[in-house]
Amino acid sequence: MNLKTTPIFDNSYARLPQQFYSCQLPEAVSAPGLIRVNHALAGYLGFDPHWLESAAGVELIAGNYIPTGAQPLATAYAGHQFGGWNPQMGDGRAVLLGEVIATDGKRHDIQLKGSGRTAWSRNGDGRSPLGPVLREYIVSEAMAVLAVPTTRALAAATSGEWVRREERLPGAVLVRVARSHIRIGTFQYFASRQDHGALRALVEHVIQRHYPGAAQAENPVRAMLDGIVARQATLIARWQSLGFVHGVMNTDNILVSGETIDYGPCAFMDAFDAAAVFSSIDQSGRYAYRNQPHIAHWNLSMLAQALLPMLHEDHDQAISTGQAAIDVFPDLYMAAYQQEMRRKLGLTTEQKDDNALIQDLLELMQEHQTDFTLAFRRLSDLADPENSTANHVSSIFEFPAAFNPWLEHWRSRTGSEPQPAKARQLAMYSINPAFIPRNHLLEEAIAAAVSRQDFSDFHALADVLARPFEFDAERQRHALPPRPEQIVRQTFCGT
Numbered sequence: 001m002n003l004k005t006t007p008i009f010d011n012s013y014a015r016l017p018q019q020f021y022s023c024q025l026p027e028a029v030s031a032p033g034l035i036r037v038n039h040a041l042a043g044y045l046g047f048d049p050h051w052l053e054s055a056a057g058v059e060l061i062a063g064n065y066i067p068t069g070a071q072p073l074a075t076a077y078a079g080h081q082f083g084g085w086n087p088q089m090g091d092g093r094a095v096l097l098g099e100v101i102a103t104d105g106k107r108h109d110i111q112l113k114g115s116g117r118t119a120w121s122r123n124g125d126g127r128s129p130l131g132p133v134l135r136e137y138i139v140s141e142a143m144a145v146l147a148v149p150t151t152r153a154l155a156a157a158t159s160g161e162w163v164r165r166e167e168r169l170p171g172a173v174l175v176r177v178a179r180s181h182i183r184i185g186t187f188q189y190f191a192s193r194q195d196h197g198a199l200r201a202l203v204e205h206v207i208q209r210h211y212p213g214a215a216q217a218e219n220p221v222r223a224m225l226d227g228i229v230a231r232q233a234t235l236i237a238r239w240q241s242l243g244f245v246h247g248v249m250n251t252d253n254i255l256v257s258g259e260t261i262d263y264g265p266c267a268f269m270d271a272f273d274a275a276a277v278f279s280s281i282d283q284s285g286r287y288a289y290r291n292q293p294h295i296a297h298w299n300l301s302m303l304a305q306a307l308l309p310m311l312h313e314d315h316d317q318a319i320s321t322g323q324a325a326i327d328v329f330p331d332l333y334m335a336a337y338q339q340e341m342r343r344k345l346g347l348t349t350e351q352k353d354d355n356a357l358i359q360d361l362l363e364l365m366q367e368h369q370t371d372f373t374l375a376f377r378r379l380s381d382l383a384d385p386e387n388s389t390a391n392h393v394s395s396i397f398e399f400p401a402a403f404n405p406w407l408e409h410w411r412s413r414t415g416s417e418p419q420p421a422k423a424r425q426l427a428m429y430s431i432n433p434a435f436i437p438r439n440h441l442l443e444e445a446i447a448a449a450v451s452r453q454d455f456s457d458f459h460a461l462a463d464v465l466a467r468p469f470e471f472d473a474e475r476q477r478h479a480l481p482p483r484p485e486q487i488v489r490q491t492f493c494g495t
């Protein structure tokens, strides 16, 4: 027997007070089938990727086999959904197997999503259809390669069972990896119950796990809050710089670790549109692209409110401390955003007109419905006139003539940069992807898997997105924007 099939579990969340979770075994499924194992991530976490692909490994992925040392549980949380308060949510279709320490010493949650009913399921079946599992696998892994903090996909399996939604759909389970699954809504859950003992335990856990430096601060809770605010600012700036629309920024879907979670109704935009919203349930556009920074700010103020009893024993002082921590968000975000956008334009120095340069480009793109991803990639081609055109995207994208004055402006701005053109181009190629998980490709891959059990498009897409910064003609199909009839206007929550 191979002894090193799974890593050793160390379950710090299970050592928290009992009101944090319910002990919960996944519900076994009848006929699990392997979809995909993420070999690199498996190795990093200490799983044997080949064992995970074996019949025994697939039993683990699907929730039929509990690895030694795991202590499965479903966590408690609450949250604001589309602005409305929901006092009790929790893991209704997910089970935390436990935590493992990766090769670099970092602790990670191993969670099964779609693994059956829990104490928090209410009327839900605890299951996930195949489509949302494939979507999360592709998009979360693409985000990771694009250097966006995110939960990861370790593996996925079909359950061999049907899931009842509006129609009957094949079921699946995703093994999700996260630095932790602690949400703003986890704090809200205990705060709303005025369970200060639990709130204190949670603060200590989060500081130890995610913000160890805060322990030394004069006010550790404030320092933790500052850290969470700062990570949200850089996270949202990354989203904006890639044209990513999360779609369901409820407070239960915001991790205090600063990782992106919940790939239900998300989408990367094709043509730039500041008002882009994809989620079928977001009628008012609350979570539109341009609103994401404001919503993050609002979510953080909900966190500060939940932390009030911990911030200071005097209520007024607590409020002013929390307010001060939250007030810095817009400036932190704007600084992070402008830095991201300057890098996308190949600028290493700061000049006062840079922001206007960025805004002018976005306005042109909005007006001409320009493909966001390919525009920045084409700009990267143009950054070094000497470079060969072999890997240019000009075969699939060119700026319309209306962009010429802006391009002249940009060329003169880059002319005042200390960096040589070649280095600028390399830097731009390394952050402006040619490939993103385009919605029409995702939908095609999902449709083939769901209707014909054909996973070849899914695997091809996952393989292309593993190298998003290398463009070549062979992979051109995956870089193309959708034809008009392929445009996906709505995405659906994975429930």
Ligand code: AMP
Pocket (backbone or CB within 6 Å): 089, 090, 091, 092, 093, 094, 120, 121, 122, 123, 124, 125, 126, 127, 128, 252, 253, 262, 264, 493, 494, 495
């Ligand atoms: P989400 O929209 O994915 O953020 O989920 C919102 C809440 O609904 C969470 O508490 C989930 O655990 C719960 N939930 C979603 N889908 C299901 C399901 N199929 N069965 C039980 N609970 C679910």
Ligand code: MG
Pocket (backbone or CB within 6 Å): 252, 253, 262
């Ligand atoms: Mg959620």
